[in-house]
Amino acid sequence: MQQFTCPYCGPRDQSEFTYGREATSVPALDASAAEWQRFVYERDNPAGPHAEWWHHNHGCRQWLEIVRDTLTHEVLAIRAARPPEDRG
Amino acid sequence: MLERRSALAAHPLLQPGKRVGLQPVGAAAVTLSERRPLTILQVSAFARTVAEAGIHLAGALELELPEPNRLCSDRRKSLRAIGPGVWQAVGDEGAVPTAAALRATLSGVATVVDLSHARTALQVSGPAAARTLAKHCGLDLYASHFPTGSATNTRFGHVGMTLARLDDAPTFELLVFRGYAEFVFEALAEAAAEFGLQIVT
Numbered sequence: 001m002q003q004f005t006c007p008y009c010g011p012r013d014q015s016e017f018t019y020g021r022e023a024t025s026v027p028a029l030d031a032s033a034a035e036w037q038r039f040v041y042e043r044d045n046p047a048g049p050h051a052e053w054w055h056h057n058h059g060c061r062q063w064l065e066i067v068r069d070t071l072t073h074e075v076l077a078i079r080a081a082r083p084p085e086d087r088g
Numbered sequence: 089m090l091e092r093r094s095a096l097a098a099h100p101l102l103q104p105g106k107r108v109g110l111q112p113v114g115a116a117a118v119t120l121s122e123r124r125p126l127t128i129l130q131v132s133a134f135a136r137t138v139a140e141a142g143i144h145l146a147g148a149l150e151l152e153l154p155e156p157n158r159l160c161s162d163r164r165k166s167l168r169a170i171g172p173g174v175w176q177a178v179g180d181e182g183a184v185p186t187a188a189a190l191r192a193t194l195s196g197v198a199t200v201v202d203l204s205h206a207r208t209a210l211q212v213s214g215p216a217a218a219r220t221l222a223k224h225c226g227l228d229l230y231a232s233h234f235p236t237g238s239a240t241n242t243r244f245g246h247v248g249m250t251l252a253r254l255d256d257a258p259t260f261e262l263l264v265f266r267g268y269a270e271f272v273f274e275a276l277a278e279a280a281a282e283f284g285l286q287i288v289t
């Protein structure tokens with residue numbers, strides 16, 4: 001099974017994590033319909049590095065940003081989503 | 089105060105001295121028991137008050153503050169770090185402050201949720217305890233990787249649990265949702281059957 005190395009928990013099976021979404025920024029609430037259309041429906045779907053939000057729901061329960069190669073499943077980067085000043 | 093009743097109180101396997109499976113020469117290689125009554129408080133610090141919450145929490149429990157996914161304990165209680173700014177205080181009734189008292193101590197820096205009624209605590213102990221658990225848990229349970237004093241959230245089959253290694257027997261403690269207690273208990277009993285199982289009531 002694929003493993004992700006959680007910054008808090010260390011290497012864990014992928015089955016402990018839940019995929020959130022592509023790690024792009026969310027449009028402002030009053031953004032145009034065209035911007036929301038692009039955010040909701042028009043994915044880049046890259047063959048290669050892809051930044052993603054994952055939730056370690058069966059572990060430390062924090063959100064992580066993972067850069068994952070969609071061709072090889074190699075994890076290129078993994079970090080806690082919360083800013084460093086909030087990590088205690 | 090409501091009477092605390094075990095989720096397994098009526099379980100047919102929970103008869104004194106009950107053994108399942110092969111009988112090994114000498115002691116059973118796995119002992120299974122429920123630990124109760126137990127007080128379980130979950131403490132979650134606010135984003136900017138993690139350090140402060142940790143100091144006050146450790147002070148209130150008269151324990152050191154554990155490293156991530158570790159526990160600090162004395163004879164009657166323990167404190168586990170199970171996430172960034174998230175801890176569980178687990179212990180015998182009376183050994184851990186009440187939720188209300190801890191809430192007052194941590195006012196403004198953390199929330200306190202009493203999980204005592206919401207979890208069932210099971211203990212799996214003995215030379216084959218790790219091999220029993222490994223049938224349902226993906227963690228590396230070898231002592232080199234999950235030594236005594238480890239405590240973490242992980243999975244038992246499809247069920248979330250908080251798993252701790254309490255001693256070198258080794259003894260593992262599983263905190264599971266009360267509603268899954270029967271499933272986990274039966275799955276453990278079945279997993280341990282090949283090693284020889286003793287259920288202690």
Ligand SMILES: [Zn+2]
Pocket residue numbers: 006007008009010056059060061062
């Ligand atoms: Zn984690």
